[in-house]
Amino acid sequence: MKTSMPLLSVARRAKALPYRRLAMLGMLATAIPALAWAQKHPGQAQLVREVAADTGKDPRALNALLDGAKRQQSIIDAISRPAEAKPWKDYRPIFVTQQRIVDGIAFYRAHRALIERTAHRYHVAPEYIVAIIGVETSYGRIVGKYKVLDALVTLGLYYPPRASYFRGELKTLLELPESHLAGPVATLTGSYAGAQGWGQFMPSSIRDYGVDADGDGHIDLQRSLPDILASVANYFAKHGWVEGGPVTVPARPDRAAKALAVKDSTPQWPLEQLQAWGYTPARALGPGRLASLQTLQGEQGTEYWITFQNFYVITRYNRSPLYALAVHQLAQAIAAGVKAKAAP
Numbered sequence: 010m011k012t013s014m015p016l017l018s019v020a021r022r023a024k025a026l027p028y029r030r031l032a033m034l035g036m037l038a039t040a041i042p043a044l045a046w047a048q049k050h051p052g053q054a055q056l057v058r059e060v061a062a063d064t065g066k067d068p069r070a071l072n073a074l075l076d077g078a079k080r081q082q083s084i085i086d087a088i089s090r091p092a093e094a095k096p097w098k099d100y101r102p103i104f105v106t107q108q109r110i111v112d113g114i115a116f117y118r119a120h121r122a123l124i125e126r127t128a129h130r131y132h133v134a135p136e137y138i139v140a141i142i143g144v145e146t147s148y149g150r151i152v153g154k155y156k157v158l159d160a161l162v163t164l165g166l167y168y169p170p171r172a173s174y175f176r177g178e179l180k181t182l183l184e185l186p187e188s189h190l191a192g193p194v195a196t197l198t199g200s201y202a203g204a205q206g207w208g209q210f211m212p213s214s215i216r217d218y219g220v221d222a223d224g225d226g227h228i229d230l231q232r233s234l235p236d237i238l239a240s241v242a243n244y245f246a247k248h249g250w251v252e253g254g255p256v257t258v259p260a261r262p263d264r265a266a267k268a269l270a271v272k273d274s275t276p277q278w279p280l281e282q283l284q285a286w287g288y289t290p291a292r293a294l295g296p297g298r299l300a301s302l303q304t305l306q307g308e309q310g311t312e313y314w315i316t317f318q319n320f321y322v323i324t325r326y327n328r329s330p331l332y333a334l335a336v337h338q339l340a341q342a343i344a345a346g347v348k349a350k351a352a353p
């Protein structure tokens with residue numbers, strides 16, 4: 010949306026105007042240096058000032074880039090109905106499908122050496138790296154068709170409920186050096202939220218956790234499998250993945266189990282405490298671990314899941330416990346399938 014009239018057309022129309030309005034235009038003309046450019050998007054001028062100050066990038070190039078971005082109503086519609094609003098019984102069938110399991114096993118087998126080498130280097134579990142890119146993009150098949158710049162301009166500058174987060178991501182996108190992106194900013198595509206590549210990284214995640222694992226000088230999360238896998242593994246590692254640690258186990262509650270209100274999946278009670286409150290883990294685990302509890306509505310009724318640090322780490326990728334549980338179940342199914350197929 011243009012916020013002021015183009016000045017050239019004002020000047021052309023001036024001849025036909027009466028004196029008083031001409032005088033006003035004369036006053037306007039003295040202000041022309043300040044008005045020579047009209048921002049296309051609300052807040053664009055301020056954003057460009059900040060990016061230019063932080064990076065030394067040319068404000069004209071930044072403005073040209075942003076002038077080419079469009080507010081897309083479909084992006085605002087998409088963010089207003091996230092899948093995480095569903096109960097677990099409806100969420101799970103979307104992400105933990107037989108197709109995604111079969112494809113994950115095939116993907117793991119096709120790239121086994123690279124996947125396991127990467128997991129080993131970052132001290133994380135290989136099947137969880139694979140499950141993340143399985144849930145995010147079906148192993149790179151569906152990486153998103155929105156222009157990343159349109160997505161972040163729309164949500165950062167036109168969507169007040171999430172503007173502070175998305176404006177920050179837009180600013181980071183504009184500030185990232187070329188070496189951190191899969192191509193020129195205007196050409197990047199991704200999700201409606203502006204996440205890119207097989208692992209759907211937001212710009213701040215590319216900046217903080219992206220890895221150039223193949224050493225070609227670029228973090229390419231669209232085309233380089235070594236970069237894609239290492240970046241996801243690094244994300245887990247930096248958020249505190251415990252090598253060999255459990256993610257979550259189902260729990261059977263006693264009839265008198267204490268009702269627990271859990272705000273997020275930060276591990277907060279010793280496992281023994283949860284047991285004392287009436288939640289018995291489905292398999293025995295060593296004592297002394299901090300845990301939390303998720304109560305979800307599954308197909309067969311209420312499900313109780315005792316969650317650990319690694320579950321919390323997966324929620325750093327996506328805050329929803331449903332997401333973390335879907336990643337966990339997909340990872341377990343893939344690992345079982347790879348093991349079964351590897352056996353004689």
Ligand SMILES: [Ca+2]
Pocket residue numbers: 220221222223224225226227228229233236
């Ligand atoms: Ca690279």
